[in-house]
Amino acid sequence: MGRAIPLVEKEFVSGFRQQTEWAWLIASAFFFGKVGSGLFIMSVVLDSRLGMLVGLLIVLVGKGGAHFLYLGRPWRFWRGMARPNSAWIARGIWAMSFMMAAGFLLLLLPMSSALYMPLAVFASICAFVVAVYDGFLLTSSPAIPIWNSALMPVLCMFYSFLGGTTMVLFMKHMGFMQLDEKFAAFLPTLEIGLLVANLLIVLMFLMGSINTGSAGRESFDLLVKGPYALPFFSLAIGVGLVFTLLMSVFGGAHAGAGTVALITVADLVGHFFIFFLLLKIGVFKPVLGFLKI
Amino acid sequence: MRYGMVVDLKRCVGCQACTVACKSENGNGPGIMYTKVLDQVSGEYPNVRKQFVPVLCNHCKNAPCQRVCPTGATYKREDGLVLVDHDKCMGCRACYVACPYNNRIFLKRGKTKSGYYGKEMTPYEKVKYAEHQDGIVEKCKFCAHRIDEGITETSCSQTCPADARIFGDLDDPESKVSRLIRSRGGRQPLCEDDTDPSVYYLD
Ligand code: SF4
Numbered sequence: 181m182g183r184a185i186p187l188v189e190k191e192f193v194s195g196f197r198q199q200t201e202w203a204w205l206i207a208s209a210f211f212f213g214k215v216g217s218g219l220f221i222m223s224v225v226l227d228s229r230l231g232m233l234v235g236l237l238i239v240l241v242g243k244g245g246a247h248f249l250y251l252g253r254p255w256r257f258w259r260g261m262a263r264p265n266s267a268w269i270a271r272g273i274w275a276m277s278f279m280m281a282a283g284f285l286l287l288l289l290p291m292s293s294a295l296y297m298p299l300a301v302f303a304s305i306c307a308f309v310v311a312v313y314d315g316f317l318l319t320s321s322p323a324i325p326i327w328n329s330a331l332m333p334v335l336c337m338f339y340s341f342l343g344g345t346t347m348v349l350f351m352k353h354m355g356f357m358q359l360d361e362k363f364a365a366f367l368p369t370l371e372i373g374l375l376v377a378n379l380l381i382v383l384m385f386l387m388g389s390i391n392t393g394s395a396g397r398e399s400f401d402l403l404v405k406g407p408y409a410l411p412f413f414s415l416a417i418g419v420g421l422v423f424t425l426l427m428s429v430f431g432g433a434h435a436g437a438g439t440v441a442l443i444t445v446a447d448l449v450g451h452f453f454i455f456f457l458l459l460k461i462g463v464f465k466p467v468l469g470f471l472k473i
Numbered sequence: 474m475r476y477g478m479v480v481d482l483k484r485c486v487g488c489q490a491c492t493v494a495c496k497s498e499n500g501n502g503p504g505i506m507y508t509k510v511l512d513q514v515s516g517e518y519p520n521v522r523k524q525f526v527p528v529l530c531n532h533c534k535n536a537p538c539q540r541v542c543p544t545g546a547t548y549k550r551e552d553g554l555v556l557v558d559h560d561k562c563m564g565c566r567a568c569y570v571a572c573p574y575n576n577r578i579f580l581k582r583g584k585t586k587s588g589y590y591g592k593e594m595t596p597y598e599k600v601k602y603a604e605h606q607d608g609i610v611e612k613c614k615f616c617a618h619r620i621d622e623g624i625t626e627t628s629c630s631q632t633c634p635a636d637a638r639i640f641g642d643l644d645d646p647e648s649k650v651s652r653l654i655r656s657r658g659g660r661q662p663l664c665e666d667d668t669d670p671s672v673y674y675l676d
């Protein structure tokens with residue numbers, strides 16, 4: 181099988197076929213989910229109530245809103261909680277609901293309350309699930325081999341931490357967050373470490389995808405040679421990771437608010453595009469791949 | 474009891490009679506096809522082979538579409554049929570991306586509001602489109618409504634002029650489908666995905 185069978189668009193022709201249903205709205209939901217939960221977790225660690233609130237709102241309005249707009253029957257969204265035993269979407273909705281409930285309750289409690297700590301831990305665990313469940317959702321589907329990678333949840337986790345760290349840096353430089361001095365000094369190093377880690381994971385993911393069979397190879401080719409190569413190399417990698425890394429290394433994170441704002445925008449653009457492109461390059465195998473000459 | 478189908482690729486002539494029969498049986502509007510016949514061309518010139526490949530939902534025993542469905546709208550019956558409860562589906566399309574066979578169809582908003590002649594629907598379309606809903610996912614039902622009325626033959630298999638589609642009970646070793654699979658070595662599509670489809674191909 182393989183290269184002799186084409187990537188097709190026509191309805192009545194067999195071949196590799198790109199998935200067309202999950203695109204920018206789902207990518208937006210993934211993006212807001214990761215950035216919001218990453219910021220929430222970081223803010224819990226740093227005791228920043230404003231950070232927690234912003235994180236919760238990003239998840240609720242951004243992620244929740246994108247999912248709501250995407251659903252064919254949005255007012256049936258509550259039905260999506262029915263099968264957490266096998267469906268990652270249901271697990272995600274439960275995690276998001278618990279995160280919201282525990283997170284907003286946390287904002288109302290004084291830090292001295294005995295409930296504060298256990299609730300903070302619980303809300304952070306839920307936020308962590310919100311950050312990574314999309315990765316498990318994509319991995320659990322056998323249909324699209326490039327998604328079927330154990331690195332997908334890891335990628336989600338690291339992008340969430342990176343998004344959270346960048347947002348904390350941004351909020352600190354804009355004067356919305358007061359940080360402990362030691363941590364404030366460590367933050368730029370953490371940002372650089374996460375950027376390097378994300379770059380390495382993306383590279384590992386791509387190398388692994390070459391070996392995911394012929395459909396995985398088609399996806400890989402679409403991303404690095406095909407129509408998605410330009411946005412991938414320029415926006416997802418160039419702007420999102422390399423430019424951000426260079427700006428951070430050469431004093432960006434220590435520099436003024438304008439530079440940090442630029443790093444933040446670049447990081448978020450890259451974050452959105454990497455998941456958008458990973459969705460777009462999803463390719464199904466031909467149904468009867470075994471038919472050969 | 475496990476209903477299944479055998480598709481004989483040597484017999485299929487690519488006439489699409491099954492595609493049309495299915496559309497008419499289920500009252501599917503423009504662009505909605507539960508089954509269709511694909512042209513599969515493989516090889517490179519001068520060694521090229523073209524075949525007609527009828528495709529439909531395989532009613533997989535280990536159906537990923539059912540596993541990922543968060544609402545329980547996709548469910549499995551005792552007789553092996555994988556069906557969608559239209560009233561439960563929220564249109565998340567997780568099943569769409571989980572089906573390795575790309576056999577699910579999402580009905581975009583407005584899809585059931587206009588027919589083949591535009592907004593003015595024929596009497597047939599008025600009756601049949603009322604059975605569908607916008608914003609949800611649909612797929613081949615192995616003619617569950619016919620089975621429930623005692624007709625154990627799908628509309629596509631009944632219509633096929635070349636006898637290329639044979640419907641029957643895979644659990645019955647004496648059924649025609651079981652005998653064909655045994656004698657001609659039926660192959661399940663994408664069996665490496667461990668879905669255990671109930672459709673077998675003879676090539
Ligand atoms: S062919 Fe696709 S839609 Fe049909 S049961 Fe299998 S996975 Fe589900």
Ligand code: SF4
Binds near residue numbers: 542543547557564568
């Ligand atoms: S689109 Fe409907 S049937 Fe498919 S997974 Fe979502 S709720 Fe289930």
